[in-house]
Amino acid sequence: MRTTFPRIAIALKLALRELRGGLSGFYIFLACIALGTGAIAAVNSVSRAITGAIATQGQALLAGDIRFELNNREATPDEKAFLDSLGQVAVSTGLRSMARLPDGSEQALVEAKAVDGAYPLYGTVVTEPARPLSELLGEQAQAYGGVAAPLLLERMGLKIGDEILLGNARIRLTATLSSEPDALSEGFGFAPRLLLSREALAASGLIQTGSLVEHAYKIKLHNPDQRASLGAIANKQFPSAGWSIRTADRAAPSLTENVDRFSQFLTLVGLTALIVGGVGVANAVRAFLDSKRTTIATFKCLGAPAFVVTLIYLFQILLIGGVGIAIGLLIGAVAPFIALGFLRDLLPVPSETAFYPAALGLAALFGLLTTFAFAVLPLGHAREVPATALFREQGFDQSGLPSWPYLAAAGLALAGLAGLAIFSADDRFIAVVFLGAVAVAFVLLRIVASAIAALARRSPRVNSPALRLAIGNIHRPGALTPSVVLSLGLGLALLVTLALIDGNLRRQLSGTMMQQAPNFFFVDIQGSEREGFVNILKQQAPQGEITQVPMLRGRILSFNGQDVSQMNVPPGGRWVLRGDRGITYDETLPANATITQGEWWPENYSGEPLVSFSAEEAGELGLKIGDTVTVNVLGRNITARIANFRQIEWRSLSINFVMVFSPNTFRGAPHAWLATLTDQSATPAKEGAILRAVTNSYPTITSVRVKDALDIAEQLMGQLATAIRAAAAVALVASVLVLAGALASGNRARTHDAVILKTLGGTRRMLMRAFAYEYMILGFATAVFALSAGSGAAWFVVSRIMKLPATFLPDVAVITLIAALVLTVGIGLAGTWRILGQKAAPVLREL
Structure with a gap:
């Protein structure tokens, strides 16, 4: 021990002295380490910036401190009174529908969002021209105001001041929508946004029995500190409400999860680049040591222990690796300042970009472990070559492996590299x-x-x-x-x-x-409209195949009595539990599915409620035949027993449901219908004619091409x-x-x-x-x-x-x-x- 530290000091001194000659021969080494480290640092820095912005801007992204969402029904008077007692409430209603020109010549799918006068509680709606929403959405000259995304105007050939029809309501476009604060928290939409008043939506006649409508109650709390406990209080007081509750600290959970997953993938790609670069490190170290044969031989002939010789070049390699890591960290530190400028219009970004030490530290550790893991084996080979061989110009190309301490050190470094990658992964x-x-x-x-x-x-x-x-x-x-x-x-x-x-x-x-x-999905078909609707499709597409099924919306609350929010669900099954799912009932097995386990219920079944579950999703969720599933539908909790599993061809894009219930489960429940039209001979012109015929005759039916x-x-x-x-x-x-x-x-x-x-x-x-x-x-x-x-x-x-x-x-x-x-x-x-x-x-x- 007494001689070890002086030897280490001498090795460090000699290493620094040799480095005075510059970094010649190490430029590839530096580039490999800098590239891999920089990629990991940049990806994690940008990811932390975005997820941090989502967390800190939660109130604006949610447009409230807390959000209660109900599907296909509004809050009851008691529920509304409870929500009003918490603070200021802003109510919005969202649905998809068809906007059309007054003469019926053109139509387009829109994501309609009806808001009240309190919206938004946080954040700002940006419009062009910039005017208060109360003016832009008010009623004038028998038409309601509407603010539309520029894409809608482009698709329908409109300009500000033109009028469109939404259901039975006449909407005059008063401005274009540049941004809305809670757009990201409400999820991705397949159609352009149309912002209007709740009075306009009521006049449209689109909200009917079974309509696919989302009612959101966003609250600016009297006591924000109460936010964390409100979900449990609300569910305890209204156990059958079936509402989805989200707080500002989790304003956009799907977005956060997707950013984390994408970041993890890119981090692994960066790690791959770093490991590939490790081969370059090994090559560079081998070439460097080969060029130092005479020096190494001289050290050995002068009595330098192999331990000291190895330390001299290990210190040099780690110091040069440190330079490469520093370059990579600089890249990672600068990356958010550049990348967030491009992402500003797409994702939440922090108002002031900062450095992210945790992301940089993680990248530095990856770089250091990679440098050491791939440098230690060539060093082990150099240690084993005798001085006489070095003077005879023999290099380090001999076969075989270095001694076990070097193998163990390389193995531990690689294990640490893998452990760090796994530990830091989502x-x-x-x-x-x-x-x-x-x-x-x-x-x-x-x-x-x-x-x-x-x-x-x-x-x-x-x-x-x-x-x-x-x-x-x-x-x-x-x-x-x-x-x-x-x-x-x-x-x-x-x-x-x-x-x-x-x-x-x-x-x-x-x-x-x-x-x-x-060719088409048709949503929100009322029972009274089915016959006329089908007649139109048969007239327009006599060769087409029409499929109709009843459709409701329900949210899974528990499996076998266990609250799903308390379950550790694998990533592959989480989407089933996220929000409301479309559900249906059927007397017979759907034509596009096959039973993989269990049996279908008999005709005219009247026993306890049964459900058929998708086999793949059931496997992800760990379900088995005989388990119970509790769903909330229209404010009622319904428990059904799993009777069978079905194999579903999701890629066919035909009508498919994760859950199909026995008909007696929803006997008498109000609902709408979902239909598809398949006609492989239909041309774009013919599809346009079908769309116009359905939309003009039944403006409250939503058609999706x-x-x-x-x-x-x-x-x-x-x-x-x-x-x-x-x-x-x-x-x-x-x-x-x-x-x-x-x-x-x-x-x-x-x-x-x-x-x-x-x-x-x-x-x-x-x-x-x-x-x-x-x-x-x-x-x-x-x-x-x-x-x-x-x-x-x-x-x-x-x-x-x-x-x-x-x-x-x-x-x-x-x-x-x-x-x-x-x-x-x-x-x-x-x-x-x-x-x-x-x-x-x-x-x-x-x-």
Whole structure:
């Protein structure tokens, strides 16, 4: 112990003295660490900024301190009195309906939101022109005022001052809507917003029995400190109310969850880039130590213990790694200032952008562990080489592993890296799967590299000297094969996986789903309107198939008497419990479903309420046959026993429900009907005629054209895919850096080879062909691996997780092959050209 600390001090002093020569040879090292660390720091900083803004701006995002939501019914007098006792109440009502021109020539789906005079309690509604809402929404000249999103005006060819019809109400557009404070907390809408008064909505006649309507009661509390306990008090006082309660500290839980998930994915992609960069770290350290052979030999000959020699270069590597981490942290610190400027119109952002030490600290720890994990093995190899071997110019290319302390240190560092990734993840299962896939990919890449070298070693002799030299370079000691395959393989495989998933989803949306999906969904059909409505569809589309089912809305309260809000539900099943779900009843099994377990109820069943549950969602929620489900429908709590599980084809986009009840469950309950029209021969013009006929005859029926909804979904998916591909490109950039570093580290040996071959009569042209053949073989082999691994991963995600048909896309294969060849051949020959220009004499004198 007495001698240990002085030795450490000496090692640090010598390390700092050697670093005076600069960072030559470590630029790739720095870039790899900085890129991976910067990606992780940037993603987590931006994520924390957005989620922090959601938390701090909760009152404005919710437009209240607390929000009570009821579906398909308004609050009873007792419930309203309770809400009024809590503070100032603003009431709004939301629903989807059809807006149309007075002459019936044009119509469009809108997200109508009717508000009272107290709205908004927090935040500001921004309109153009800027005027008070009371003026913009008031009634004048037998027309109610309306504020519409610019998209609605664009779709219907309108301008301010024009009039539209909503149900039976005449609405004059008085302004365009720039922003509303609670838009994000109310969820994503497939149609443009139309803001109007509650009086206008009442005059429209859209609120009828069974209509899909959301009534929101937003409250500015007398005592905000009471907010946390109000949910329990309200549910205890009104156990059958069935309302959904949200407080300002959880103003947009779905948005927060999605931001966290997306951030986790991008963090894992950044970690992949960092791990790929770790290969570059190992290459750079090996090349650096190789260049220090004489120095290391001198230290050893002068009596320096191997422990001290190792510490000297470990300190240097950690110090240089610290510089790379610092650069990455600078990138991560600056990222929110840049990114939030672009996101300001899409997501909540903090009013003053700040630094996020926790995000930066996490990234720094990732960078430090990666640097150490990938540097320690080359250091272990250097420690084992005797001084005599170093003086004989033998490098660190020997086979075998370093001694067990170095293996243990590398293993602990990698375990710490994995543990940190899992511990910091929102969904730890996904993190484990992702890291497992990366580990398997590394093992497979190593096997692929060994297989390529083995095949090259056993290949028959060829007549071409250039090709023979290329094959020899692939399997010789110190060959670049492992580094090239490792560096490019993982980055290309990740890009192939994402490209194939994106391509398959787009194929489903624009191809299979479009062919299978109905042309229209019709919502809020009253019982008295069904016959006339069906007659119109038969007149307009005589070849079409019409499907009708009763529809109610209900919210799941408990399973087997256990409150679902207190259950730890896996991510795959949470959507079923989030808000109200559409439910129905049926005498017979729906045509588009099959029983997987249990039995359907008999005709004219009159026993206890039974329910058929979706098999996939039941599995996620841990349900079994005989369990009970309690749902709140129209203010009543109804408990039904699970009779069977159904396999549902969700991708058909036909009428599907998670829960189908026995008919006796809702006997006598008021409800509306849901219908679809499927006519594969319908042209866009014919669909327009159907839409006009239904909307003009039944203005309170909401018509949704499926193609429009799929177009919006495809557009959103395209935006997400662009962001994901940009993040995945970070991993590819890291791969390219590692490739460049690997080729650069092999330049010394290549220089000796080129000089000797030129001395023996080899021409520059022949050597260029030889190197080109070598890089082409390695690039092709890497592309084949990336296609195989990426296709397998994409198939698993699409077919097993998304439950969709997976198709191989040839264009992705061609692009991957071209990219691999361009990168390997291009970067390889760029470095080789300089090698071939070396004069022979100086190199020969060093041999």
